[in-house]
Amino acid sequence: MPGRTYKILNRLIGKAIHRYDMITKGDRIAVGLSGGKDSLTLMWFLKERLKRVPVNYTLFPVYIDPGFKDGFGADLQKYCEKTWQTLRIEHTNCGILGHSPENRENPCFLCSRLRRKRFFEIAGELDCNKLAFGHNRDDIIETLFLNMCYAGEISTMVPFQPLFQKRFTIIRPLAFADEDTIRRFAKEINFPDFVNPCPSAKNSKRSETKTLLKQLYNSNKKIKGNIFRALSNVKTEYLL
Secondary structure, three states: OOOHHHHHHHHHHHHHHHHHOOOOOOOEEEEEOOOOHHHHHHHHHHHHHOOOOOOOOEEEEEEEEOOOOOOOHHHHHHHHHHHOOOOEEEEOOHHHHHOOOOOOOOHHHHHHHHHHHHHHHHHHHOOOOEEEOOOOHHHHHHHHHHHHHHHOOOOOOOOEEEEOOOOEEEEOOOOOOOHHHHHHHHHHHOOOOOOOOOOOOOOOHHHHHHHHHHHHHHHOOOHHHHHHHHOOOOOHHHOO
């Protein structure tokens, strides 16, 4: 069993789950696996919790393959079957469409929207009522800045989000966890390194925003925490 990093993440995940009442008895949870450290950490903890909490729920890991050449879907499937359980892989062309000449939108935006749509459809086929994503505290802050800069609105991802008349609910148990802590945990657990074949993986708007925020964080260690707390301390009377 991992040591201090496990305890930190376990506390933060437990805090998020309990604060938003994310998981209840009998939930059928579709877990979005991307092959990255965040989603693998999410799956690890959701599976591990089943051994020690009095709330029974069922997990259905799902990977939406965007269709790029040299994908890692087969390797991810083998790892999941060896470590946890059967992984459902859905082969799509979402990434190809996102990067096609016909697409006038941001390739990441279209690809993400198409993959999300298919994930909801699969969750329905599996009769799941919850959809779990591995977004962490850094992702939430980055989304705030992305939406302000490129969508002209103040909004971000939320830890608990009922949708479609509560038919589905998105949960983000890693919402209070820092990316650096998750990275350390992934190294301790020795998760495989699945290389993202997406051509926009390292030059997206999100990666640019991440670089900008890192510069801010380096100038003052309190900035990240202050931005995150600000999301729960909005003074609407001082907004236009």
